Amino acid sequence: MTRMLVPDSLGQVYRGLPAGSTGFPAGPVSARPNNPYGYPVAPPSGSVGTYLFDDKAKHPAMTYSQLQFIKAEAAFRAGDRVTALAAYRNGISSHIDFVNRAITDGGQPLPQISATEKAAFLANPLIVPTEAGLTLSHILSQKYIAHRAWGHNELWMDLRRFHYTGLEPASATQVFRGWAPPPTIYADNAGKLVYRIRPRFNSEYVWNQAGLDAIGGLAADYQTKPLWIIEP
Numbered sequence: 001m002t003r004m005l006v007p008d009s010l011g012q013v014y015r016g017l018p019a020g021s022t023g024f025p026a027g028p029v030s031a032r033p034n035n036p037y038g039y040p041v042a043p044p045s046g047s048v049g050t051y052l053f054d055d056k057a058k059h060p061a062m063t064y065s066q067l068q069f070i071k072a073e074a075a076f077r078a079g080d081r082v083t084a085l086a087a088y089r090n091g092i093s094s095h096i097d098f099v100n101r102a103i104t105d106g107g108q109p110l111p112q113i114s115a116t117e118k119a120a121f122l123a124n125p126l127i128v129p130t131e132a133g134l135t136l137s138h139i140l141s142q143k144y145i146a147h148r149a150w151g152h153n154e155l156w157m158d159l160r161r162f163h164y165t166g167l168e169p170a171s172a173t174q175v176f177r178g179w180a181p182p183p184t185i186y187a188d189n190a191g192k193l194v195y196r197i198r199p200r201f202n203s204e205y206v207w208n209q210a211g212l213d214a215i216g217g218l219a220a221d222y223q224t225k226p227l228w229i230i231e232p
Contacts, residue, residue, distance in 0.1 A: 003099050003110055004051045004148055006038040019182035036149070051099065052149040054106035059150055065095040066151060069143035076139060081131040088139050089128055093118065095146040135168055137175050144176065160195055161230050192224035 001014065008015050008031055015033040017024070024032050029040070037043050038050040046055060068091035075084035100112045122128050129138065140158055147155040162175045181193060199205050204212050212218055216225065 003103060003113060004145075006034045006036065006050050008033055009040055018184075020184040048108055049106060050108060050110075051102050054102070054108065056106045057102060058105055063094070063098060063146070063151075065091045065098060065146045066143070066154065068094060069139060069146065072139045073136065073143075076134065076136060081134060084139070085128075085131045085134050088134065088142070089122060091139075091146065092128070092142050093122060095142075096121070098146075135171070135173065137168055137173050137177055140175050141177060160227065163226075163230075164193055188220040189224050190221050192221065194223050195226045195230075196223050198223045 005014055007013060010030050013031075015031070017033060032040065034040055035042065036050065036053040037047070038053070039047070043049070048054065049057070051057075052059060068087045072084045072087035072091060075081075075087060096113050096118050102108075103110050103112060125133075127138075127142075129135075140162070143158065144155055159176065159179075164176070164181065165179060166175050167173060168175060185191060185193070204217070209218065216222060219225075
C-alpha cells in the first residue's frame with residue numbers, strides 16, 4: 001500500500017472517493033485524497049510520480065506475476081493444490097519485485113520493499129495459507145492488487161467472471177472480499193452492473209444499427225447484458 005498508493009496531503013491517511021462522486025466531501029483541503037501521481041492537482045510534466053503514475057514508468061502489456069496467478073487458478077480448478085500454491089506465491093513475490101523496479105525506474109522517493117518485509121508478507125498465513133487452506137479468493141484478490149494501474153482488461157474480466165460479488169464454490173466467502181457495488185449506478189442500468197462497454201461515436205451505432213438491433217444492442221441497458229463467455 002505504501003508504495004502503490006498515496007496518502008492525503010498531510011501524508012497521514014489513505015483516502016478515496018466513492019465511485020460516481022462529482023466533488024469532494026466537506027472538510028479541510030488537506031484531508032482530500034491526492035491524485036494517483038501523489039499530488040493534490042495534476043503535476044507538471046517531468047514530476048516524480050508514484051508507482052506506475054510516473055513519466056518514466058515502464059507500462060507492461062503482460063507480467064510474470066499475471067501469468068503465475070492465471071496458472072494458480074488453473075491448477076486450483078484442476079485440483080492440483082501443490083502447483084496452485086507455488087504459482088500463487090510466485091505471483092505475489094514477483095509482483096513485489098515489479099513494484100520495487102517501478103520505484104527505481106522513476107527515481108521515486110520511496111524505500112524499496114526490503115527482503116525482510118517481503119519474507120514477512122509471504123510468511124503471513126492470512127496471505128499465503130497452506131495448500132488445504134488456499135481459495136480462489138486468495139488467488140483472485142492478490143491478482144487484483146497486482147493489476148492495479150495497468151491490467152484493467154484482465155482485472156475487469158475477472159470481476160465479470162464472478163459477477164462482481166460471486167461466492168466461492170465451496171463456501172459463502174465472496175471471491176473479491178469486501179467488494180461492493182457503487183452507491184450510485186447510471187439510471188439506464190436499472191440497478192444492474194456493467195458487463196460490456198457500449199460503442200460510441202464512429203461505431204456500429206452509426207453504420208450497423210440493424211445488426212445491433214438483432215442482438216438487443218439498441219436497448220438502453222445493453223451494457224448490463226453478461227458476455228457469452230461468462231455464461232454457464
